[in-house]
Amino acid sequence: MKLRITLLLALVSLSSIVFAQKASLSGKVTDRNEQAVVGATITLKGTVRAAQTNNKGEYVIKGLEKGDYTIVVSFVGLKSKTSQVSLSDNQSVSVDFKLEDDGISLNEVAVSTRRGIKGNETLPDVTDFRINAAKKNELIKLDNINANLAMNNSRQIFGRTPGISIWENDGSGIQLGVASRGLNPNRSWEFNVRMDGYDVTPDPMGYPEAYYTPPMEVVDRIEIIRGASSLQYGPQFGGLMNFVVRKPDISTRLTFESQNTVGSNGLLSTFNYIGGTVGRLSYTAYYQKRRGDGWRDNGYFDTDHAHFELSYAVSKKFKIGTEVTYMTTESQQPGGLTDVQFSQDARQSSRSRNWFSTPWLIPTLNAEYIFNEKTKLSWKAFGTIAERNSVGFVNAITTPDNLGNRQVDRDYYTTYGSELRLLTEYSALGLNNTLAAGVRYFNGHIDRKQQGVGTNGTEMDFNLSSGVYPRDLDFANVNSAAFVENIFHITDKFLVTGGVRLENISSTMEGKFNATSNLAPITRKRNFLLFGAGAEYKITPTTKFYSNISQAYRPVLISDLTPPATTDVIDPNLQDSRGYNFDFGYRGQVSNFLNFDIDYFHLSYDDRIGTIAQRINPNDPTSQTFQFRTNLGRSVSKGFEAYVEVDPVTAIFKRSKVGYVSLFASLAHIDATYQDFKTTSVSNGQIVESNLAGKRVENAPRSINRFGATYSLKGFSMTWQLSQIGKAYADASNTETPNAAATTGLIPAYSVQDLSASYKFLKHYNIKAGVNNLTDERYFTRRAGGYPGPGLMPADGRIAYLSLGVKF
Incomplete structure (x- = not known):
């Protein structure tokens, strides 16, 4: 580690020498009271070069080519300023700025963020080669919330985001399981999950389970666009969830940060980060090590995360960069419980030999070119080399572990892809418009090996004791897409959006189903168009109505093409699920003490896939039955979401x-029900048909309500949060009474409280502490049919943490 840091610092020093012969800009930014403005952004308009002011309000931009530049200085709550400057070779020019208060909206935002309001924000209409206008969206700033970030506590992180349901069976924080609007939280697979705009799932179109989650200590913000992101990012019903990690610090050559946490059940976590900018070169690197024994018996986790980012401004208009992310995990899984076991002792476990591991490598390249002040181009290339490995005793929880050979399942993921995006502003028909367009290519391969006979040991060992894997499948997926979306500014207050996305998917499944049967190769090719439109109208400078409708699409997954048994049949005409999302809402802020976002949504999920019983000879009631997987019906999720945050002290006393x-x-009220969904069962040799119409969608609570209060004074902040989640069902038949294996049945309503606090002192230091599940409630959010169960999966009881940090 010391050698790597030494080499990096040497590179930084060399870069400084190389760029010393170029021109440079420097200066200081102050407010009207002559106080330094810390964190102001200095941008050279029409170029890729920028800087931020340090804690003295000073900035510097080195390595500039000679020429004329327009300097733009901006800071939330203060009026932006511009200045023209001409630079010659080797010339150093100093330009100072004094920013005045903005009396309309930005000042209100600034006052809010400096005082009590610490909640979610909304995305700008246009940002990062993306159009967000008229869409339901949230921007979660991790610095704004008190939460157990060392453990990726999703209940606190998404606490202010209405309608988010969470599976809390993984207390290690290795994987997040979140969803919205009645969709399934399984590894967040109904979202298009990305990091810095790159894919991080094995295959968004074939196996979208998010096994990788970045450490929240390095995440700057989480961007969520519900439903209507399909035009620009893919057809998922849940929309986009993008983790944006901290970018290189452009205010200093070197920033160092270390955050070290201890907690209940042997938690030890260390997070270390460096970053900075020298001339045209910017860099970041972080490493996190986290381990603990888990809240339940037979629970253990050990994770390592590393990330490196480097960007270089080749010229004032062209920038290139690379990012490399690596994760390795070792996780012992306690397995599930029966309902009786849960009521006796939720911490017990009868699975001591179940292990899970997901090594993950994501290399990326990126480039950005600015043609002029209105038009710019972005290119990203990315890949994934990863695995999903499990070993354990996977029989029903009612079957005791015989301490014999365990089952080994392994997936190997190899993917690569590229995206090219264009953003431009233009005038037409007397209107000022913004156009976003792009093309995408993705090539993914999954090598799935299952049902291997493993060792009879107790440790994490994925070796086979004998033979080969009875099931060995290959799944390949090639996806090409193109999109275009436009903002039409009808007036200063009213805008409309419209767009279209073209998708082409080619999927191939082949391989060995078991030791004696090969799977007939399956190839599916399809093309489809997605359309979307939206509108936004400003009632006041800080409040607006918004609405959008966008088609959604759920491609047939690898699991849909894999029959559970050799006698099962996959419908050769199996269709991808289709539908749409609709939103209508009102959001904004009132003065400097109230933020709100209230909306109605409607999500139609058509051509849902399921399995029914059929006979080999439909005309012979005595012929053999088989399971047939096909498109069976439709579900609809509709309801209301509301987020309100108020600072009463500012509202009444101002200061x-x-x-x-x-x-x-x-707050969220979600009515997720099946409209028409055929089902069958076999009773005394007869096929009995029924329908799920009117049944609630599984894993979809009707109410998801969270409340909280934050007290802040100078460097101290403390947050209390209450989560109240309604009941849900583990199966589509809405079974109330649990079965013996605890895989179906009611998931009862529950309430849980969290308390977290932080204190920043002496400029460079902080202390954080908290208690999760303050009242030590016993509850569960999931009944699992397989890994990490099977059985009822208890959530963690009361745990505490303490963290010390330093930043220079």
Whole structure:
């Protein structure tokens, strides 16, 4: 580690020498009271070069070519300023700025963020080669919330995001399981999950389970666009969830940060980060090590995360970069419980030999070119080399572990892809418009090996004791796509959006189903168009109505093409699920003490896939039955979401010497039901038909309500949060009474509280502490049919943590 840091610092020093012969800009930014403005952004308009002011309000941009530049200085709550400057070779020019208060909207945002309001924000209409206007979206700033980030506590992280349901069976924080609007939270697979705009799932079109989650200590923000992201990012019903990690610090040559956490059940976590900018070169690197024994018996995790990012401004208009992310995990899984076992002792476990591991490598390249002040181009190339490995005793939880040979299942993922995006502003028909367009190519391969006979040991060992894998499947998926979306600014207050996305998917499945049967090769090719439109109208400068409708699409997955048994049949005409998302809402802020976002949504999920019983000879009631997987029906999720946060101290007293209080409510009422969905069962040799119409969609609570309060005074902040989640069902038949194996049955309603606090002192230091599940509630959010169960999966009881940090 010391050698790597030494080499990096040497590279930085060399870069400084190389760029010393170029021109440079420097200066200081202050407010009207002559106080330094820390964190102001200095941009050279029409170029890729930028900087931020340091804690003295100073900035510097080195390595500039000679020429004329327009300097733009901006900071939330203050009026932006511009200045023209001409630079010659080797010339150093100093330009200072004094920013005045913005009396309309930005100042209100600034006052809010400096005082009590600490909640979610919304994305700008246009950002990062993407159009967000008229869409339901949230921007979760991790610095704004008190949460157990060392453990990726999703209940706190998404606490202010209405309608988010969470599976809390993985206390290690290795994987997030979240969804919205009645969709399935299984490894967040209904979202298009990305990091810095790159794919991080094995295959968004064939196996979208998110096994990789970045450490929240390095995540700057989480961008969520519900439903209507399909035009620009893919057809998923849930929309986009993009983790944006911290970018290189452009205010200094070197920033160093270390955050070290201890907690209940042997938790030890260390997070270390460096970053900075020298001339045209910017860099970041981080490493996180986290281990613990878990809340339940036979629970253990050990994870390592590493990330490196380097970007270089080749010229004032062209920038290139690379990112490399690596994760390795070792996780012992306690398995599931029966309902009786859960009521006796939720911490017990009868599975001591179940292990899970997901080594993950994501290399990427990127480039950005700015043609002029209105048009720019972005290119990203990315790949994934990863695995999903499990070994254990996987029989029903009612079957005791015989300590014999365990089952080994392994997936190998190899993917690569590329995206090219264009963003431009133009005038036509007397209107000022913004156009976003792009093309995408993805090539993914999954090598799936299952049902191997493993060792009879107790440790994590994926070796086979004998033979080969009875099931050995290959799944290949090639996806090409193109999209275009446009903002039409009808007036200063009213805009409309419209767009279309073209998708081409080619999927191939082949291989060995078991030791004696090969799977007939399956190839599926399809093309489809997605359309979307939206509108936005400003009622005041800080509030607006918004609405959008966008088609959605759920491609046939690898699991849909894999029959559970050799006698099962896959419909050769199996269709991809289709539908649409609709939103209508009102959001904004009132003065500097109230933020809100209230909306109605409607999600139609058509051509859902399921399995029914059929006879080999339909005309012979005595012929043999088989299971047939096909498109069976439709579900609809509709309801209301609301987020409100208010700072009563600011509202009443304007200013306070004893601190500020923020109160928030995140509310969702979700009616997720099946409209028409055929089912069958076999009773006494007869096929009995029925229908799920009117049944609630599984894993979809009707109410998801979270409330909280934050008190802040100077460097101190403390947040209390209450989560109240309604009941749900583990199966589509809405079974109330659990079965013996605890894989079906009711998932009862529950309430859980969290308390977290932080204190920043002496400029460079911080201390964080908290208690999750404050009242030590016993509850569960999931009944699992397979890994990490099977059985009922208890959530963690009360745990505490303490963290010390330093930043220079």
